[in-house]
Amino acid sequence: MxxxxxxxxxxxxxxxxxxxxxxxxxxxxxxxxxxxxxxxxxxxxxxxxxxxxxxxxxxxxxxxxxxxxxxxxxxxxxxxxxxxxxxxxxxxxxxxxxxxxxxxxxxxxxxxxxxxxxxxxxxxxxxxxxxxxxxxxxxxxxxxxxxxxxxxxxxxxxxxxxxxxxxxxxxxxxPAEQPLPFVPSDEHNLPAEEFRLRHRYLDLRRSILSGNLQKRSRVAHLIRTTLHDHGFVEVETPVLLKSTPEGAREFLVPTRTSASTPSVESSIGANPREACREPHFYALPQSPQQPKQLLIASGAVDRYYQIAKCFRDEDGRKDRQPEFTQVDMEMAWVSWGDRAANAGDNAWRIGGKEVREIIERLIRKIWLTVEGIELPSSFTVMTYEEAMGRFGSDKPDTRFGLELQLVTDRLSVPVKDAFANEDQVAEALVVRSTDTQYKSATKSKQLYEAAMRDGADMVRVLSDGTVKVASSVGSSGTFGTPHSITDALQLQPGDTAWLAKRRRAPEGGSTVLGRLRLLLSTEAQAAGQLVLPAAPHFLWVTEFPLFTRADPDKEFLANGRWSSSHHPFTAPMWEDIEKLYDGRLAEVRGQHYDLVLNGMEIGGGSVRVHDAEMQEHIFTEILQLHEQEKTSFNHLLHALRCGAPPHGGIALGFDRLMAILCKTESIRDVIAFPKTGAGTDLLFKSPAPVAHGVLQQYNIRPGSSS
Amino acid sequence: MxxxxxxxxxxxxxxxxxxxxxxxxxxxxxxxxxxxxxxxxxxxxxxxxxxxxxxxxxxxxxxxxxxxxxxxxxxxxxxxxxxxxxxxxxxxxxxxxxxxxxxxxxxxxxxxxxxxxxxxxxxxxxxxxxxxxxxxxxxxxxxxxxxxxxxxxxxxxxxxxxxxxxxxxxxxxxPAEQPLPFVPSDEHNLPAEEFRLRHRYLDLRRSILSGNLQKRSRVAHLIRTTLHDHGFVEVETPVLLKSTPEGAREFLVPTRTSASTPSVESSIGANPREACREPHFYALPQSPQQPKQLLIASGAVDRYYQIAKCFRDEDGRKDRQPEFTQVDMEMAWVSWGDRAANAGDNAWRIGGKEVREIIERLIRKIWLTVEGIELPSSFTVMTYEEAMGRFGSDKPDTRFGLELQLVTDRLSVPVKDAFANEDQVAEALVVRSTDTQYKSATKSKQLYEAAMRDGADMVRVLSDGTVKVASSVGSSGTFGTPHSITDALQLQPGDTAWLAKRRRAPEGGSTVLGRLRLLLSTEAQAAGQLVLPAAPHFLWVTEFPLFTRADPDKEFLANGRWSSSHHPFTAPMWEDIEKLYDGRLAEVRGQHYDLVLNGMEIGGGSVRVHDAEMQEHIFTEILQLHEQEKTSFNHLLHALRCGAPPHGGIALGFDRLMAILCKTESIRDVIAFPKTGAGTDLLFKSPAPVAHGVLQQYNIRPGSSS
Missing domain, CATH: 2.40.50.140 (Nucleic acid-binding proteins)
Structure with a gap:
């Protein structure tokens, strides 16, 4: 040949x-x-x-x-x-x-x-x-x-x-072969995405993807330069880390070196020969949370950043990647700043003022440079409670109205009392006949079905005054007689309303009507009746509940009745410290902040616990960690005891941020070599089986343990 | 409590x-x-x-x-x-x-x-x-x-x-606990490194380590800014990649998602249920070589860079880390530039001119900014053959003389003929009595022992003219009578010389006398008689042999008689293409370049093969890859066939570069959370065993396959 x-x-x-x-x-x-x-x-x-x-x-x-x-x-x-x-x-x-x-x-x-x-x-x-x-x-x-x-x-x-x-x-x-699998410049005859992913080296030749990668690099450089100019030090944290108690979504990395040399732990106390046989693993970080806290605790730097690769072993989510990129930051000495600015309705009542400032500066710079849009000098701040009450979401899309109302007190007495007994409240979403942009959306079949599926009652007043109620629990619904409802909501002919109940203290990420509100907007946009403003709506959501009633689906350190809403290192609001120690955990708010853009969470962070005693109380008394779980935090607790400064940080999802800036729905369009939703790489053909002889070097073999 | x-x-x-x-x-x-x-x-x-x-x-x-x-x-x-x-x-x-x-x-x-x-x-x-x-x-x-x-x-x-x-x-x-494990500010009472690694969050508080991390960030920023200003696009390549045929030093990453969903490969042809049981793995990259070539082949960007984490699963090397950082670059359209500049002794006769230029610019900028040193506007270029002949090393330290000589022709006829028959040559290293800075070093016991161990003969002319010969093969040595040697080397009383033989075409990284030369310098410095110049000596070494006779110790794609000296994607010098196809492989020089600083290799790269036919010839005819090995390069071959541009690149070892700039011997001093030479992380206590129940989720279990 x-x-x-x-x-x-x-x-x-x-x-x-x-x-x-x-x-x-x-x-x-x-x-x-x-x-x-x-x-x-x-x-x-x-x-x-x-x-x-x-x-x-x-x-x-x-x-x-x-x-x-x-x-x-x-x-x-x-x-x-x-x-x-x-x-x-x-x-x-x-x-x-x-x-x-x-x-x-x-x-x-x-x-x-x-x-x-x-x-x-x-x-x-x-x-x-x-x-x-x-x-x-x-x-x-x-x-x-x-x-x-x-x-x-x-x-x-x-x-x-x-x-x-x-x-x-x-x-x-x-010379290029003829015919090519597809011609990248022939934009109108592109094959399906899966086929293009297999030939990514050809697909990337398309100007749109090439432009996305170039824009990603420009934004990364803008971020680095801005942070560098504000005294941030870029520090690389380990990719080969230790598996953690919340390891359910972790990638493990077997190592052959530990199979032949006794490791740190196995060399202490165990029979060395036995220890040799036990396979040893690193784990890939889901975020550099612990290294960055240890770094700041050390005092080596007081402003850290890294555009960091993170890893999560879960599939089935359409727009998730097993490896993803975060703009990761941590700062020592984060403070409350000027108290005068922290009062009023739109107030940042927690610590981490310096984090807020640098993020707003960074985002403003990115939007000005890339989009030519001048953003306000400070972003709206909303408490979790307000966000859930007004929008039924902890990441509200505030580009359109349709605000929810809490209407329990306006309902008829027996209903009101029954709700109070269950510690429930009623939320309502009303579309008036004058809200013409939602007119056809209210009649959407998807919306109706979602309401019935999710347990909302739907009330419509026809032009002749007839009131129609649709409810999954039966024709009469949950909220009283049709007329008591129309009275309570002051419904007029042509108006449509939805009602649902929820716990008095809001929980989780969204309410039934929060989800219906988004669906209404989607349907109204699809119908061409609602056009959202072009200007981006940035929003901080703060004062989240620090603890959440443990959910059996959440495996994150949930041995007790409570789990951490975000992670166990988030500090409580100082006003709620007494409640933390008194056991009034449902009332303890955390110094956590989420950055929301147009209804998408693009970042989140918190002021951390720097008090070793408090951190230990949270681990032991509140989360009720097992001894082994606690052990894995020993180095963090000791670092706090060595004079760690008060500190806080944040991480922005860089892939999502870039997808927004590149105006694409899919983060795969802003990643050079992405994997599918199922975590497979169609170009490199991974993951793949490995010869059993190779596995032997790691002292592992296929099959379940007996 | x-x-x-x-x-x-x-x-x-x-x-x-x-x-x-x-x-x-x-x-x-x-x-x-x-x-x-x-x-x-x-x-x-x-x-x-x-x-x-x-x-x-x-x-x-x-x-x-x-x-x-x-x-x-x-x-x-x-x-x-x-x-x-x-x-x-x-x-x-x-x-x-x-x-x-x-x-x-x-x-x-x-x-x-x-x-x-x-x-x-x-x-x-x-x-x-x-x-x-x-x-x-x-x-x-x-x-x-x-x-x-x-x-x-x-x-x-x-x-x-x-x-x-x-x-x-x-x-x-x-408050800090009392007493602390050690007091970082008390520089004179620091415990051993292992103990400090366990408490890295305290050790990093030392000004020297804190300063190293800050300097590392400044240099990284300087690199990014320079590359950005020269049109380089930062692109993140996958960390979760596919295992490759040269996978002997690779980290594998089992994934649970593939254990329950048929993977790319297993879904084709195999019994799906069987496929489900087989554990599936990603692998961590030893370098982003393939992704970056695919990226450049795609035409999405024509100048790529990344400060990339790379991974190698090998222990036992004192100053190696299982994860390390490279400044990784690749450029399309790399050319030969102006031919006039490429003639003469100090000539860059290969492609990749643009790579050379940007690296020299980058290094000059770093040294000027960080060290205040103005480097020459272009670095010395030396062929591999010249480096091996003059310095016995492919990464010569040119801060001191002691050049080797090839003296075969000056030896007595029977010796010369015997060497010619064996295709061997004799190299000599002479220290004259006037080279006072090496005076005591020549008498060092270590040097003598190294010479005997390594097979060099040592010849010393005493002040009375007596000639002493020391040889591991017997008192008479290999190179003729004492007087024929002193004649050949024109040795005078007080002179010392070493002789050794090697293959005519140099092989590998160093010769016997190349190693002795370094030892002489080390001993002379230790004796305080040799002081090396403060100015850094940068050097390019080019024109390496493209193929190396396969070494059974090298597992890298070595099925045939030949393996690639660097990697199989390096292009031959165009003058040697005929030899490549004719089978005169020992004579084929590659378009590879190493950047050497003071005798340390700090970077290396090459112009790549962009001709699919040539790449396939190398895989099939020269390296004689197995079918499965070749399959793993199919996407690369196809990318070349889709009109890939000529391209080349380089990677600098960032940890080593920073260790040099921070004037420390150990790369652990420039890494925030390093691992030991054995790959263990004493702070995070990894690697570590994992519960067998967790392994089960990956369809793996401890123990060797039966």
């Missing part, structure tokens, strides 16, 4: 370079690499076209160019009318050409910076014309030519659209 | 904030948090000192401050004489104080930016004085005070050494 190629290559090199590049000559590289004939030979078209008799080789494949070539002089996107008259050397991908006159062709040449129009004039000679005709689309070429301004009526608005380059020579650097 | 703490904390909060911070008052935070008495109470000293009767609590522990405190106004290191007269709020770690007069104390206060001298005057009051006396060293405090210029004779040269801060109040933020 290699014989003809070998012989051919040798001949081609001789033909192309034998004379023009004697080994010792210090002359400049020949600009055209021999004659067009030689180039044609080196880039032999298919056999059918070799009838001119000049091509000795019978191979019908075009060959890659492996010999020297000169440096390009410009990017394809960087030329403009001011370059007219210049000789240029360009490299790029050749897009489909078209004949525009007698032996006169146009070819667009593309690189990641843009596209330039090549003109191949008849005067270039028959050989080059033939070469150009034979080069497959998406091949890489090097051309030399002269820039000229386009005729006024042929100018295009994009960069480089005012010029064209009349080529004098063309060298095929690498 | 928690009852007293609970009660205490509640009381302390009331005492400190009950009155001064009513919940709705929009006043500024109180600057002193109540009276000194309240502060003393919140930071209760031990019981013995509560005799003043003001402290109700009997607890003898100092408490952490969990309530609000104001923002610091300055860093400890940022104050100078121009701030004299300013009121400041400072936070930091309290170092040991000393009494300097009647009730008059000095305390250094330290943060990552520097140290400031606090003056506690008698006028501050008895309570604060007592608090200060009781605060354990390394506790964190917040102080308020007034800056004043120090008396001229007390000024110190370090930042802030010209001022002191006379405090008016002090709040203990977090």
């Amino acid at each position: 290699c014989t003809p190629a070998r012989a051919l290559t040798a001949r081609v090199i001789k033909a192309t370079f034998g004379r023009s590049l004697p080994a010792r000559s210090p002359k400049p590289w020949p600009r055209t690499f021999g004659t067009a004939a030689a180039r044609l030979q080196s880039a032999s078209p298919d056999g059918a076209r070799s009838d001119e008799g000049r091509v000795a080789d019978k191979s019908n494949a075009l060959k890659a160019h492996n010999a020297p070539f000169p440096q390009r002089s410009h990017h394809c996107g960087s030329l403009s009318a001011k370059d007219a008259g210049s000789s240029v050397t360009l490299t790029g991908w050749l897009l489909p050409g078209r004949k525009v006159g007698k032996g006169f062709y146009f070819y667009p040449l593309k690189d990641p910076h843009g596209t330039v129009q090549l003109v191949v004039p008849a005067t270039v000679g028959a050989e080059t014309l033939e070469l150009m005709r034979n080069i497959p689309v998406e091949s890489t070429v090097l051309v030399e030519g002269l820039v000229s301004e386009r005729p006024q009526n042929q100018k295009r608005p994009q960069p480089g659209g005012d010029i064209e380059v009349t080529i004098s020579s063309c060298t095929l650097l690498n | 928690c009852t007293p703490a609970r009660a205490l904390t509640a009381r302390v909060i009331k005492a400190t904030f009950g009155r001064s911070l009513p919940a709705r008052s929009p006043k500024p935070w109180p600057r002193t948090f109540g009276t000194a008495a309240a502060r003393l109470q919140s930071a209760s000293p031990d019981g013995a000192r509560s005799d003043e009767g003001r402290v109700a609590d009997k607890s003898n522990a100092l408490k952490a401050h969990n309530a609000p405190f104001p923002q610091r106004s300055h860093h400890c290191g940022s104050l100078s004489a121009k701030d004299a007269g300013s009121s400041v709020t400072l936070t930091g770690w309290l170092l040991p104080g000393r009494k300097v007069g009647k009730g008059f104390y000095f305390y250094p206060l330290k943060d990552p930016h520097g140290t400031v001298q606090l003056v506690v005057p008698a006028t501050v009051g008895a309570e604060t004085l007592e608090l200060m006396r009781n605060i354990p060293v390394e506790s964190t405090v917040l102080v308020e005070g007034l800056v004043s210029e120090r008396p001229q004779n007390q000024k110190r040269p370090q930042p802030g050494g010209d001022i002191e801060v006379t405090i008016s109040s002090c709040t203990l933020l977090n």
Whole structure:
């Protein structure tokens, strides 16, 4: 198989370079690499076209160019009318050409910076014309030519659209196979995403993905530069960490070194030979939470950041990746700042003022630079309780109204009393007949079905005053007689309302009506009746409950009745410390803050516990950790005891942030080599089985333990 | 256990904030948090000192401050004489104080930016004085005070050494336990490294490590900014990749998702139920080589960089880490540049000119910024053959002479002929009596033993002209009679020489005399007779042999007689392509380049094969890969076939680079949370065994496969 190629290559090199590049000559590289004939030979078209008799080789494949070539002089996107008259050397991908006159062709040449129009004039000679005709689309070429301004009526608005380059020579650097699995520049004939993921190296050639990656790099650099200018120190934390008690979603990494050498722990107390047999594992971090707290506790730096890879072993979520990227930060000495600014309705009543400030500065800078949008000098702050009450969500989309109401007190007495007994309240969502943008949405079948499924009652007043109630619990519903409800909500003909009940103290991420509110907006937008404002709505949500009644589905350190709403290192609001120790846990609010954009959580963080005694109380008395679980936090507790400063931090989801800035729904569009929702990498074909002999080196084998 | 703490904390909060911070008052935070008495109470000293009767609590522990405190106004290191007269709020770690007069104390206060001298005057009051006396060293405090210029004779040269801060109040933020495992500021009494690694959060508080981390961040930022300014796009490549044929040193990552869902491969052709049982793995990359080539092949970006985490599962090397950091780069369209510059002795005769340029620019910028050293505008280039001939090393330390000579032709005829028959040559290293800086080194016992062990002959001419020969093969040695040798090397009384033989075409990283040369230098430096120049010596080594005779110890894709010297993607020099196809593999030189600094390899890279046909020839005909090994490169081959541009890249070892810039021998000193040479993390206690029930979720279990 290699014989003809070998012989051919040798001949081609001789033909192309034998004379023009004697080994010792210090002359400049020949600009055209021999004659067009030689180039044609080196880039032999298919056999059918070799009838001119000049091509000795019978191979019908075009060959890659492996010999020297000169440096390009410009990017394809960087030329403009001011370059007219210049000789240029360009490299790029050749897009489909078209004949525009007698032996006169146009070819667009593309690189990641843009596209330039090549003109191949008849005067270039028959050989080059033939070469150009034979080069497959998406091949890489090097051309030399002269820039000229386009005729006024042929100018295009994009960069480089005012010029064209009349080529004098063309060298095929690498031919693309024909046919390609798909042609990336043919935007209208793209195959399904799964197929494109298998050929990601071709898909990334599309300008939109290429542009996303370039934008991601620009934003990352903006973030780093801003943080650097504000005294943040970039520190790399370990990727090979220890598995933690909340390890349910962790990736483990077996290591062969520990299989032959006793490890830290196994060398203490255990029979060394036994210890040798036990496989040992690192774990990949779900976030650098513990390392960053230890770093700040050390005092080595007082402002840390890292654009950090994090890992989570869970599938089935459409837009999750097993590896994802966080803009991770932590600051020592975070404070309450000026108390005057912290009063009133829109108040930041917790610590972490410095975190809030740097994040707002960062986000404002990104939006100004990338989007050209000037954001307000400080973002709205809302407590969790207010967010749940008004929007039924802990990450409310405030770009539209449709606020919820708590209406328990307006309901009829028996209903009201029954709710009070159950410690429940009633929330209502009313669409008035005057809210025309939601008019067709209220009639949507999806909305109706969601309401019934989720346990909301729906009340509609027809134009004749008739009241229709739909409820999953029966025709009469949960909230009283139809007329008591219309009275309570002051419903008029044409109005529609939904009612649902929830616990008095809000819990979790959303309420029934919070979800219906979003669905109403989606339906109204789909119907073309609601158009959301273009300006982004940023919002801080604070004062979350520090603890949540343990949910059997949540495996996160939930041995007792309570688990941490976010993580066990979040500090309580100082006003609630007494309640923390008194056991009034439902009332303890945490110094946690979420950053919400248009209803999406794009970041979250907290002031941490720096008091070892308090941290131990939370571990032992509240979360009721097992001894082994507590042991894994010993280094953190000891670090706090060594004079750790008060500190707090935040992490922004960088993939999601970039997806928003790139205006795409899928974070896969802003990741160079993403995995599918199921965690498979269709390009690299991973994960994959491994030879059992390899596993043996780690002292593991397939199969369940007996 | 928690009852007293609970009660205490509640009381302390009331005492400190009950009155001064009513919940709705929009006043500024109180600057002193109540009276000194309240502060003393919140930071209760031990019981013995509560005799003043003001402290109700009997607890003898100092408490952490969990309530609000104001923002610091300055860093400890940022104050100078121009701030004299300013009121400041400072936070930091309290170092040991000393009494300097009647009730008059000095305390250094330290943060990552520097140290400031606090003056506690008698006028501050008895309570604060007592608090200060009781605060354990390394506790964190917040102080308020007034800056004043120090008396001229007390000024110190370090930042802030010209001022002191006379405090008016002090709040203990977090007490350090007593005694600490060690006191980081007590540089002269540090315990062994292993102990400090266990308490890394204390060790990092040492100024030297803190300074290293800050310098690492500055250099990383300098690198990013320079690359960004030169059009490089930062792209994150996957950490969860596929295991590769050279996987011998790879970390595997089992995944539970693939255990329940059929994977990419297993879903094709295999019995789905069987496929479900087989455990599936990702692998961590040893470098982003394949992703970065695919990225450049795609054309999404034409200049890529990443400061990338890489992973290698091998222990036993003292200064290796299982995870390490590379400055990783790849560029499309790398060329040969101007041929005129590529001629002569010091010539860069390969492609990758653009890589060379950006690296030289980057290194020059780093050395200028960090070290204040202006490096030459271009670095010396040396071929592998020259480096091996003159220095016996492929990473020569050119800061000192002692060049080797090839002396085969000068030896007596039978010796010369015997060597020629074996395709061997003789290398010699001569220290003349006039080379006084090596005088005592030549007599070193270590050097003698190394020579005998390594098979070199040693020839010494005594002052009376007597010739002494030492050889491990017997008294007469390998290189002829003593006098034929002294004639050949023109040795004079007082001269010493070593001779050794090696293959005519140099192989590997060093020769016998190359190693002896380094040892001579080390011994001469240890003896204080040789002082190496302070200026760094940068050097490019190029034109390495592309293939190496397969070494059974090297598992890297070595099925045939040949393996790749670096990796199988390195392009041959274009002059040697004919030899590549003809099978004259020993003569094929690669377009590989190593960057060497003072005898250390700090980076390496190459121009890659972009010709799919050539790459396939290398895989199949030269390396003789098995079918399965070849399959794992299918995506790369196909990417080349889709019109990949010519490309090349490089990776710099960032940990080593930083160790050099931080002037430390150990890369552990420039990593926040390093592992030991054996790969164990003494702080996080990893790797560690994992419960067998957890392993079950991955369909693996302990033990060897049967």
